[in-house]
Amino acid sequence: MDITRKDVEHIATLSMLNLNEEEIEGYTKDLQNIVSFAEQIQEVNTENVAESAFALDAYNVFRKDEVKESFNRDLLMQNAPSSNGVQYQLPPVIVD
Amino acid sequence: MEYEVIIGLEVHAELSTKTKIYCGCTTEFGGDPNTHCCPVCTGMPGALPVLNEKVVEYAVKAGLATDCKITKNSKQDRKNYFYPDTPRAYQISQFDLPLCVGGGFDITLKDGSTKHIGITRIHIEDDAGKLNHDSYTGGTLVDLNRAGVPLIEIVSEPDMRSAEEAVAYVEKLKGILEYIGVSDCKMQEGSLRADVNLSLRPVGQEKFGTRTETKNLNSFRAIEHSINYEIQRQKEVLEAGGEIFQETRRWDELEGKGFVMRSKEDADDYRYFPEPDLMPIKLTDEYIANIKENLPELPEVRKQRYIQELNLPEYDAGIITTSKALSDFFEDASKECGNPKAVSNWIMTDIIRIARENDIDYKDLPFTAKRFASLIKLIDSGTISNSIGKKVFEEMISENKEPDEIVKEKGLMQISDESAIKEVVDRIVAANPQSIADYKAGKDRALGFLVGQCMKELKGKGNPQIINKLVLEHLQ
Amino acid sequence: MNITKLTAHEIRDGYKNKAFTVKDVVEAFYKNIDEKDGDIKAYITLCKDNALKEADEKQSIIDGAISNGTFDELPLLYAIPIAIKDNMNTLGVKTTCASKMLENFVSPYDATVIKKIKEEGAIILGKVNMDEFAMGGSCENSAFFATKNPYDLTRVPGGSSGGSSAAVAGDLAPIALGSDTGGSIREPASLCGIVGLKPTYGLVSRYGLVAFASSLDQIGPMSKDVKDAAILLNAIVGHDEMDSTSANIEKKDYTKALINDVKGIRIGIPKEFYGEGLQEEVRVALEKAKDKYKELGAEIVEVSLPFTKYALPTYYVLACAEASSNLGRFDGIRYGYRTQNYESLKDIYKNSRSEGFGKEVKRRILLGTYVLSAGYYDAYYKKAQKVRTAIKEGFDKVFTECDVILTPTCPTTAWKIGAKTENPLEMYLMDLYTVPVNIAGIPGISIPCGKDNDGMPIGMQLLAKHFNEEVLLRTAYTYEMNKEV
Known part of the structure; x- marks a missing residue:
């Protein structure tokens, strides 16, 4: 699979990353190499093989519907880059 | 196109x-x-x-x-x-x-x-x-x-x-x-x-x-x-x-x-x-x-029950059961007053109307099913007429009061005293000879006119059956 | 006596014998840190004030326990200093993941493992360096500084838990916690000549561990000997209702597995782990270890894991895909780095992330986004999930033929700083032997087994079936007790 500059630009947009010229070039090359390396997995015959999302076979891990005390807001928001102490602050965004 | x-x-x-x-x-x-x-x-x-x-x-x-x-x-x-x-x-x-x-x-x-x-x-x-x-x-x-x-x-x-x-x-x-x-x-x-x-x-x-x-x-x-x-x-x-x-x-x-x-x-x-x-x-x-076994009664089942057991029209049963709150209101009020047909009629006309007009959910109606049932009971017992009932209903939307309180306060009790009504009927009939002539000439509308005049004179509180009976007596 | 050379269990013995106080121990480590960490650069944050305060409190408890004869009832980690990899949330302390993104992030809560070691009474010396967000195998991807190998300051300590391995090897902490997604405990342990154990996936809670690849990440002990590894493992295992992937199994006492005997244990040698790219001295050391086991009465069996070569590409697809999603939350809104340079929301997202993440992190986010994006999902992610099944089944089969698998931990010993930074793939190849273990979810331990001609440590890796940490510890312990020094 060939990775093009356009691919890298597209996935950078999806990932919310800005890349400069040099980075686009570098990552295009890196990703090309890594993806070519990853291509090897196509050699494995996986007909009739199920997918594993996990190494373990557990299922139905549930929690009871019991209220726990919420967090102290000051503690929760202590790392906010911008807040009015009550809510996180942003530049204007369309609000429904 | x-x-x-x-x-x-x-x-x-x-x-x-x-x-x-x-x-x-x-x-x-x-x-x-x-x-x-x-x-x-x-x-x-x-x-x-x-x-x-x-x-x-x-x-x-x-x-x-x-x-x-x-x-x-x-x-x-x-x-x-x-x-x-x-x-x-x-x-x-x-x-x-x-x-x-x-x-x-x-x-x-x-x-x-x-x-x-x-x-x-x-x-x-x-x-x-x-x-x-x-x-x-x-x-x-x-x-x-x-x-x-x-x-x-x-x-x-x-x-x-x-x-x-x-x-x-x-x-x-x-x-x-x-x-x-x-x-x-x-x-x-x-x-x-x-x-x-x-x-x-x-x-x-x-x-x-x-x-x-x-x-x-x-x-x-x-x-x-x-x-x-x-x-x-x-x-x-x-x-x-x-x-x-x-x-x-x-x-x-x-x-x-x-x-x-x-x-x-x-x-x-x-x-x-x-x-x-x-x-x-x-x-x-x-x-x-x-989970399936423990599902509560669903709207479709309720609807069939209303049609078959309570004789509601299919359309009315469908509308009422669409909302659980409305359907619960219907059931509670019916049980309280024993007149599901009347409750259903009120829901189909006035209750749906006020919910739409005021954009409120049926579970947030301004009165409880029990209070509404008392209104039906006042009508069914002849304490107030149906048209006075509508007035009381409008009051119940804005005032947090029991219907009998409203009736008492506003003096809306129905007049069923025949002698009191007769006095009014005599006066109205005497004042409208033309209507009597019309009635005798076969114009049934004249009866309605006379009854209406009497009701107006009685401020809507006269018992309509008695007025009707007395006016007819005059005409015959 | 040099306190900082002691293992955790030796420090405990010292407390019991009143050879030294908790304060002596804590101060000794901070003194060593003062003297040596300017060169080694293992620590990002020190918790000195708190550690010294705890030292005094704990000493009085110890004194009381000794005088009324209840010392042995104190937890085995009681008053033992420990270093924590800086990707585990520690209440009130910075948790940076060695990233500019979290440079000033103060944890609002304790990770479950931190809660557990605090309950045991361990004393946190500080938070140690790592590759940014645990992405790397050399500790050079830290946004702050590269950690050096205590055996040779011009070489890498391995990664991503390089701060942990360097701290233990450099006598800056007796024990440390690391995390392992594709070898990040075992590889640095190997390169620094210490013990590192990656438990079975699900044995240790991940709650509070800043996620790299959720289906592969696992926290584990790093220590000077196998006994300390067992003690630290005891402290951190257990079902956690806050982690859906935490295994709900009965708790074991792993120190009971410290038996100096491997008679009858079948040790599998998978030929796929001894191929091209393996440093000759490492191969020879492994050969010797095998002979040692034979001599000690273990049964050596040749086994085959044919899908091994596909583990590394599978790993990079799965781990990067999960990472690209896990790292989306670093958006400059609720915590973490926010760019100065913004007018719109999009500016905040793009500039904060571009300025806050390092080169390798961006590379993996891009790769992960690519393999999940429309049109490629089936070819890469879905396919990799199937190959994962094949790899798992390969191990299942081999574990019917043997009880333990013996392999090198890393193809080489520690390399020079900067030697592999230009070519990401070359760096990724260092994970060749460790990555299959995470994909299969099985436990693995790396223990020292000699040195190369430059005096750099060599590590060997032992693997076992899911939740069979005991046989690993026993096999490792027996080797440790019987190896020629």
Whole structure:
């Protein structure tokens, strides 16, 4: 699979990353190499093989519907880059 | 050109669990901003989700109540996108293995006909937080109290052809969810909201036209108005030879206008993949059967009971049972006063009217079923007439008082004293010789006129049967 | 006596014998840190004030326990200093993940493992360096500084838990916690000549561990000897209701597995782990270890894991895909770095992330986004999930033929700083032997087994079936007790 500059630009947009010229070039090359390396997995015959999302076979891990005390807001928001102490602050965004 | 309207709905209903879907924070509406939050629902680094078992139960209930098949081997998936109301930059939803698939139900239309609307799927996911306008800075504020409240998304087939059908579908769906108690469906609080997918195609054409999606409609009016607006808009574009673009739209009910939010060029690529922090869901036949057995009486069953046992007309029974709150009101009031037919008549006329006029939910009516039943009892016992009853009813909307109190205070008690009525009748008849002549000449309307005059004189409080009897005596 | 050379269990013995106080121990480590960490650069944050305060409190408890004869009832980690990899949330302390993104992030909560070691009474010396967000195998990807190998300051300590391995090897902490997604405990342990154990996936709670790849990440002990590894493992295992992937199994006492005997244990040698790219001295050391086991009465069996070569490409697809999603939350809104340079929301997202993440992190986010994006999902992600099944089944089969698998931990000993930074693939190849273990979810331990001609440590890796940490510890312990020094 060939990775093009356009691919890298597209996935950078999806990932919310800005890349400069040099980075686009570098990552295009890196990703090309890594993806070519990853291509090897196509050699494995996986007909009739199920997918594993996990190494373990557990299922139905549930929690009871019991209220726990919420967090102290000051503690929760202590790392906010911008807040009015009550809510996180942003530049204007369309609000429904 | 004649166009056919194709409508499919995605309805989001917040489940009425006590806690959020993946953490123990309360789902209570409101609350000081960011106080119903913890590391999990605010997406702190290192925090992990654990699924609330009630969410699965409620979603399966909703599926069974809408005739869906339940997926026994299900899982949750991440839907990746950046938006400030989505703290992890992914929503945990279900992609290819939703909990419920392939159901549907019949809706009743105004002309009395019924139509089947299919349900494609129902899946579980977490709600987003809320963005608020900051009037102080002009910026946006983020409140994550709602982030992580459990939702089910109910996706319909594109089976609807008009705003009326869409509204009837949502009304029926809302009723079902209320009956089974999985959502409080408070539209004004946003706990039930609909996205409308709409396209037009020339009549006779098989291929669907390009559709638009209008998001987050949270009242029946908004659903109706936005659909009619969008039909008109698309029609005008097509008739002018234009092209419909696949886009997400927003509806402003105050302005009565729709707006483009974003077009598909922005390339949504949600990169769904199985949520590695949550284990798969496996449901046994016993689990599903147990939920099915314990489902409460559903609207369709109630409707049949009303028709067969209480002799309500099919249409009335259908309307009343659509809303659980209304149907419960009907049952409670009927039990209290023993006159279901009268309660049903009042519901079909006045109660539905005042709910619409004041845009209130049936569970928020200004009086209880018991209080309303006392009004019926006052009429049935002859204490007040039916028309005085209407007056008392209007008072009950604005005043928090028992009907007999209102009757007493305003002196609305019916006059059944024959001698008192006779005095008025004699006077009216004497003053209207022409009416007597008319009546004798075969004009029956004259009787009504005379009775009406007497009632007017008695300020509406005269017992109509007695007035009628006395006037007739005069005429004969 | 040099306190900082002691293991955790030796420090405990010292407390019991009143050879030194808790304060002596804590101060000794901080003194060593003062003297040596300017060169080694293991620590990002020190918790000195708190550690010294705790030292005094704990000493009085110890004194009381000794005088009323209940010392043995104190937890085995009581008053033992420990270093924590800086990707585990520690209440009130910075958790940076060695990233500019979290440079000033103060944890609002304790990770479950931190809660557990605090309950045991361990004393946190500080938070140690790592490759940014645990992405790397050399500790050079830290946004702050590269950690050096205490054996040779011009060489890497391995990664991503390089701060942990260097701290233990450099006598800056007796024990440390690391995390391992594709070898990040075992590889640095090997390169620094210490013991590192990656438990079975699900044995240790991940709650509070800043996620790299959720289906592969696992926290584990790093220590000077196998006994300390067992003691630290005891402290951190257990079902956690906050982590859906935490295994709900009965708790074991792993110190009971410290048996100096491997008679009858079948040790499998998978030929696929001894191929091209393996440094000759490492191969020879492994050969000797095998002979040692034979001599000690173990049964040596040749086994085959044919899908091994596909583990590394599978790993990079799965781990990067999960990472690209896990790292979406670093958006400059609720915590973490926010760019100065913004007008719109999109500016905040793009500039904060571009300025806040390092080069390798961006590379993996891009790769992960690519393999999940429309049109490629089936070919890469879905396919990799199937190959994962094949790899798992390969191990299942081999574990019917043997009880333990013996392999090198890393193809080479520690390399020079900067030697592999230009070519990411060359760096990725260092994970060749460790990555299959995470994909299969099985436990693995790396223990020292000699040195190369430059005096750099060599590590060997032992693997076992899911939740069979005991046989690993026993096999490792027996080797440790019997190796020629």
